[in-house]
Amino acid sequence: MAKYLLLKHYRGAPAAVNDVPMEKWTPDEVTAHVQYMRDWAARLESTGEFIEGQALAPDGTFVRSDGEGRPPVTDGPFAETKDLIAGWMVIDVDSYERALEVAGELSAAPGAGGKPIHEWLELRPFLTEPSTITE
Amino acid sequence: MDEALLRSLTPTVIGILVRRGADFAAAEDAVQDALVEAVRVWPDDQPRDAKGWLVAVAWRKFLDATRAESSRRRREELVEAEPVPGPCETVDDTLRLYFLCAHPSLTPASAVALTLRAVGGLTTRQIARAYLVPEATMAQRISRAKRTVTGVRLDQLGDVGTVLRVLYLVFNEGYSGDVDLAGEAIRLTRQLAAMTRDEEVAGLLALMLLHHARRAARTRPDGSLVPLAEQDRGLWDTRLIAEGVDVLQAALARDRLGEFQAQAAIAALHADAQAAEETDWVQIVEWYDELVRLTGSPVVRLNRAVAVGEADGPRAGLAALDELDPGLPRYAAVAAYLHERDGDPVTAARLYAEAARSAPSLPERNHLTRQAARLNALLRG
Numbered sequence: 001m002a003k004y005l006l007l008k009h010y011r012g013a014p015a016a017v018n019d020v021p022m023e024k025w026t027p028d029e030v031t032a033h034v035q036y037m038r039d040w041a042a043r044l045e046s047t048g049e050f051i052e053g054q055a056l057a058p059d060g061t062f063v064r065s066d067g068e069g070r071p072p073v074t075d076g077p078f079a080e081t082k083d084l085i086a087g088w089m090v091i092d093v094d095s096y097e098r099a100l101e102v103a104g105e106l107s108a109a110p111g112a113g114g115k116p117i118h119e120w121l122e123l124r125p126f127l128t129e130p131s132t133i134t135e
Numbered sequence: 136m137d138e139a140l141l142r143s144l145t146p147t148v149i150g151i152l153v154r155r156g157a158d159f160a161a162a163e164d165a166v167q168d169a170l171v172e173a174v175r176v177w178p179d180d181q182p183r184d185a186k187g188w189l190v191a192v193a194w195r196k197f198l199d200a201t202r203a204e205s206s207r208r209r210r211e212e213l214v215e216a217e218p219v220p221g222p223c224e225t226v227d228d229t230l231r232l233y234f235l236c237a238h239p240s241l242t243p244a245s246a247v248a249l250t251l252r253a254v255g256g257l258t259t260r261q262i263a264r265a266y267l268v269p270e271a272t273m274a275q276r277i278s279r280a281k282r283t284v285t286g287v288r289l290d291q292l293g294d295v296g297t298v299l300r301v302l303y304l305v306f307n308e309g310y311s312g313d314v315d316l317a318g319e320a321i322r323l324t325r326q327l328a329a330m331t332r333d334e335e336v337a338g339l340l341a342l343m344l345l346h347h348a349r350r351a352a353r354t355r356p357d358g359s360l361v362p363l364a365e366q367d368r369g370l371w372d373t374r375l376i377a378e379g380v381d382v383l384q385a386a387l388a389r390d391r392l393g394e395f396q397a398q399a400a401i402a403a404l405h406a407d408a409q410a411a412e413e414t415d416w417v418q419i420v421e422w423y424d425e426l427v428r429l430t431g432s433p434v435v436r437l438n439r440a441v442a443v444g445e446a447d448g449p450r451a452g453l454a455a456l457d458e459l460d461p462g463l464p465r466y467a468a469v470a471a472y473l474h475e476r477d478g479d480p481v482t483a484a485r486l487y488a489e490a491a492r493s494a495p496s497l498p499e500r501n502h503l504t505r506q507a508a509r510l511n512a513l514l515r516g
Binding site for chain 1: 327356358360429484487491492493495497500501504505507509511512
């Protein structure tokens with residue numbers, strides 16, 4: 001089994017094929033999209049491949065230490081940040097091919113006009129624990 | 136097995152162990168162990184005297200744990216002595232535990248966890264599931280909380296407001312996973328209300344009952360939110376509403392108003408309306424004025440602007456909104472609603488989309504996105 005992170009981006013991914021902001025869809029299209037996402041996760045849960053998913057707010061802050069005894073300094077949010085993560089799913093699947101397959105299903109969620117969004121998702125393998133048997 | 140009975144006995148049994156000489160942390164651990172054993176054993180062999188069984192098993196667990204710490208000889212001598220049956224002070228014991236678990240030295244998250252375990256009788260695993268954190272994280276939070284209140288004297292009660300804030304937090308978390316936190320908060324507040332005559336305890340209980348009554352109407356089967364005005368009022372639980380109104384009226388009659396009573400009064404006025412159009416918004420605005428006076432909270436002022444919009448028209452609502460900080464959570468959503476009612480769908484659609492971007496939860500984001508989508512579809516014709 002191999003674990004993968006599936007990243008959705010607010011910004012930073014190449015433009016989707018069906019690239020229309022959600023508030024320009026019809027209400028029924030929004031509902032259909034939400035339902036598709038729920039069904040997708042439920043299906044992966046039933047196959048024992050879903051670990052977790054979270055959505056992130058678009059506003060974030062950069063923060064770093066400013067030395068001992070001083071409060072941390074913050075910066076941002078930056079309106080022009082190139083890469084802005086919208087959320088993630090963690091899956092545990094048998095192969096890279098299977099990871100591509102389920103990511104493809106997620107990317108095909110319906111959007112404007114009821115047509116698949118064909119959104120770009122980023123697939124990142126987890127680094128693993130070292131194997132017990134090495135030779 | 137009667138899990139509700141088991142859980143309701145938890146604070147009593149902790150209290151009994153403490154009076155026999157155990158310190159709170161050890162007593163709480165022992166009772167938790169006894170609960171876990173009860174869950175295992177009771178389905179096949181339910182004891183006739185549930186409380187007696189729990190006390191006996193918890194006391195044995197306490198002795199075992201104490202003996203295991205061989206260096207603590209003095210305590211061992213103490214517990215080996217025949218326990219003196221203390222006077223029956225069950226109510227006071229339980230009440231003291233509420234205050235201990237909500238002690239001001241605890242962070243809100245710690246107070247919530249400790250209350251659910253020591254007063255609510257939930258297991259660490261159940262609490263962890265309810266708050267979607269790993270069990271080890273929750274176990275650590277609880278043991279730290281117990282260390283924090285070590286040395287707090289159990290014979291003094293504190294400000295009941297701290298207890299109410301903890302119960303309010305539990306209720307507001309709603310329900311996730313297999314534990315119904317809202318139901319649990321009601322049970323604990325009901326139990327507290329039976330032990331005190333505080334008007335605000337009654338106010339919080341009424342507030343919870345009146346909101347809980349709407350639970351079935353609040354979401355659709357697909358998880359999407361239904362705004363109050365669109366809820367099927369036939370789904371509201373009339374028994375809970377009747378109880379909430381009774382509790383509230385008894386509290387208000389004692390004429391010591393507080394914020395929970397005022398919030399409950401607003402919820403009662405909503406519950407009173409057979410249809411959304413019949414809502415008595417004028418009275419609701421008056422209660423919001425009371426709430427602003429009591430709390431000065433900007434969130435209350437924001438909700439008041441909505442009520443003013445209903446009572447005196449959207450222009451008045453927008454004027455009330457104008458006095459508030461646009462950075463407030465849900466400000467854009469309220470502004471969108473009032474602009475739509477004022478006949479400006481273009482501004483409303485833009486604000487709904489803006490509100491969706493800053494929504495604090497996915498169901499709210501989806502709801503606000505749908506509102507923007509609805510208006511944009513309307514504008515396209």
